[in-house]
Amino acid sequence: MTWFRPISLCILLPLIAAQLNYPNDNQNYNYNNNPNNYNSNYPNYNSNNSNYSSSNPNYNPNYNPNNSNYNSNNPNSPNYNPNYNSNNPNYPNNPNYNSNYNNPYNPNYNMNNPNNPNYNPNYNTNNPNNPNYYNSNNQDYNRNNQDYNRNNQDYNRNNQDYNRNNQDYNRNNQDYNRNNPGNSNLNYNNPSFVSQPLDQSDCCEEYCYSQDPEPYLYFGTKTAYDSISRRGGNQHVIPDCTPVQFWSIIRHGTRLPDVDTIRSMRNMNRIHAEITRNYEQRKSFPDRGRLCPQDYDLFRKWHFNESINEGLANTLTRQGVEDLKLLARRYKTKYPDLLQNYDERTHYFQYSTDDRTHDSFQAYIEGLFEQDAFRVHANMINGERLTNPFQNCPRWQQDENARYYRQSESQRFKEKSDYQKLVRDVFRRLGFRFSLNSTVIDDMYELCAYEKAFNPQPKSAWCIAFNKEQLKIMEYIEDLKYFNEYGYGNPLAEKIGCSSLKDMYERFERTVNGNSDGNKAAFIFGDTASFLSTLSAIGANKDYSPLNAENYYQQSRRTWRTSTMSPFSANLVASLYQCNRGEKYRVMFFLNEIPVEFPDCSVGLCNWSTIQQKYQDLVRSCNAESMCNGRGSAASYYAEIAVLFVTLLFALKM
Known part of the structure; x- marks a missing residue:
């Protein structure tokens, strides 16, 4: 067996060297990333290191959750305010941050107290002088404040670690640029921005958007909730059954x-x-298919709303606040015994760190509990595994091949004749003699969709560019994108989305087994990714044939339609019922207040035994943490080294 020894050494020594070098990379964070882009050369950047990159000159050790200067339990910390510490034994008597204890009229947290000198009335949703947003002017909550500033280096979109100028996430990249004046391919004012000349005779379908009594209102994930909500009637009332538990995941x-x-x-x-x-000057509009006078008049009067500025990017609008308040009130009317009065022991709330989800949570609890909303406490123990699972999944972020595949189907569809005809017809309709770059089509569509979401009732000036069939094509492009990113086209989506399914299942299971902790209702506030991956995990809206670039016409009656699945304020509700006849426990699912159809359930109502059969295996195997980190824990890492050493010694003895 002497031949085995050199062969074994050749195989094992590089593996051991790789393992021993591994601690100098960041095991749990970005070990595949280019060291020039993400600081993997700092040996102390490991999330398990007590100094958290103390050798990194760009990183502040005072921000380290493992650093004594930032320890919420360290009374000697000069950097930490004990009045803000939820673990401070003096917290029950702390009037400055007490929203849940014995101070019923906390002047620093009272949204309706006109005598409160510390409260900015612009943050008050009941203030008639605040027409648009939660507190865009309050210094303590201001996006222009250095402590909470998107221009602050620690939260800077121009920071390399969070940089949209980074090639991998760059809208200034040639393939993703609409604003870069140096990009000759995509600049509106550059001659190369135009392509082939267009036939100016007959154009396209005669259509007058302004005169259409039923315009197309489905814009994918930017659809207004009012455009799809049908309220669902009294289908929550189940004969001989009483609702005993309520669970919901809600998109901002x-x-x-x-x-x-x-x-x-x-x-x-x-x-x-x-x-x-x-x-008006060139008279270059087509003979047939030009804008009707009403559409042109609507378009001519348009101007960009300058109150929409970069400082307010991604913030909740007034329409978003109102939609969520009304949604909460409707559910409270349907489930009064579960949602009427707030109790911290029976009501669970969780939201992600994004401002739009926090403000959505705030609007929702105001709709549920009105003047008692200030008492509501949100639990953040589980971090963002439920509310923002993809952002905290290294495997998802690092899988470049999967990312390319996720984007390829929608891009392939744009190469098809249907989309190419759409581009030509839209530009001809608007009077262009040449076809501009298709990114202009995307910008027109974005404006059309957002303006309808901001104000669902008025007509949007930019929707005049499209007829109904063209809007359906644009909607399908977005459906393809999300199907292959957070839906059934991506095997990872179900595995990551299982976390929220597991949360719902285990809460209901405890109640069914008689081990309930008294929990009546749980609410999770997240984004499109967390919402759609949850729908994938429960098996909702699954079509017989998967969506792809080739079957647009065959998918005209598809159930995977992001407009109806995940509009703004989208919500999935699961309600557990205790029944007097038949199976004792049943579960009813509602998607945007409409019962979810499952093949083995009756109009959304499923026996608990069916729920167990459908989800038990997925719930038991659900471990998003392990799946996302790939290599597993530090213990398994050192176990791998031990196995390699034992194997090497065995080879040497042979």
């Missing part, structure tokens, strides 16, 4: 666009000017 309400989309929207002033010149 209508929000403003992100920074780059706002800039793209403002940039559309130039396209608007070109279109008006096409119609």
Whole structure:
């Protein structure tokens, strides 16, 4: 067996060397990332290191949750305010941050106290002088405040660690740019921004958006909740059954666009000017398919709303606040015994760290509990595994091949003749003699969708560019994107989305087994990713054939439609019923207040035994933490080294 020894050494020594070198990389954070882009050269950047990158000159050790200077239990810390410490034994008597204890009229937290000198009335949702947002002017909660500033280096979109100028996440990248003046391929004012000339005779379908009594209102994930909600009637009333537990996951309400989309929207002033010149000076509109007089008049009067600025990017709008308040009130009416009065022991709330989800939570609890909303406490023990699972999943972020695949189907569809015809017809309809870059189509669609979401009732000036069939094509592109990112087109989505399913299942299971801790209702506030992955985990809206770039017409009656699944303020509710006849416990699912159809359930009502059969295996195997981190814990890492050493010694003895 002497031949085995050198072969074994050749195989095992590189493996051991790789393992021994591994601690210098960050085991739990970004071990595949380019060291030039993400600080993997700092040996102390490991999330298990007590100093958390003390050798990194760009990282502040005082922000380390393992550092004594930032320890919430360290009374000697000069950097930590004991009045803000929920673990401080003096907290029950702390009037400055007491929303849940014995101070019923906390002047620093009272939204309705006019005598409160510390409260900015612009934060008050009942203040008639605040037409748009929660507190855009309050210094203590201001996005322009250095302590909470998106321009602050620690929270900076221009910071390399969170940089939209980074090639991997760059809207200034040639393939993802609408605003970069140096990009000759995508700049509105550059001659190369146009492509082939267009036939100016007959154009396309005659359609007058302004005169349509039933315009198309489905815009994917930017759909207004009012556009799809049908309220569901009394289907929550189950004969001989009483609701005993309520669980819900809720997507944030209508929000403003992100920074780059706002800039793209403002940039559309130039396209608007070109279109008006096409119609008033150049007279280059087509003979057939031109804008009707009513549509052109609506479009001519449009101007960009300058109150939508980068400082308010991603914040909840007034429409978003109202939608969530009304949604909460409707559910309270349907389930008064479970949702009427707040009790910290029986009501559980959780939201992600994004402002839009926090403000959605705030609006929802105001709808549920009105003047008692200030008493509501949100539990953040589980971090963001439920509310923002993909952002905290290294495997998801690092899987470049999967990312390419997720984007490829919607891109392939854009190469099809249906989409290419859409591009030509839209530009001809607007009077262009040449077809501009298709990113302009995307910008028009974004403006159309957002303006309808901000104000569902009025007509949107930019929707005049599209007829109904063209809007359906644009909707399908978004459906393809999300199907392959957070839906059934991506095997990881179900595995990551199982966390919220597990939360619901285990809460109901304790009640069914008689081990309930008294919990009546649980609410989780998240984003599109967490919401759609949860729907994938429970098996909702699953079509017989998967969506792809080739079967657009066959999918005209698809159930995977993001407009109806995940509009702004989308909500999934599971309600556990105790029944006097038949099986004792049953579960009813509602998606946006409409019963969810499952093949083995009756109009959304499932026996508990069916729920067990459908989800028990997935729940028991659900371990998003292990799946996301890939290599597992530090213990398993050192176990791997031990196995390699034992194998090496065995080989040497042979």
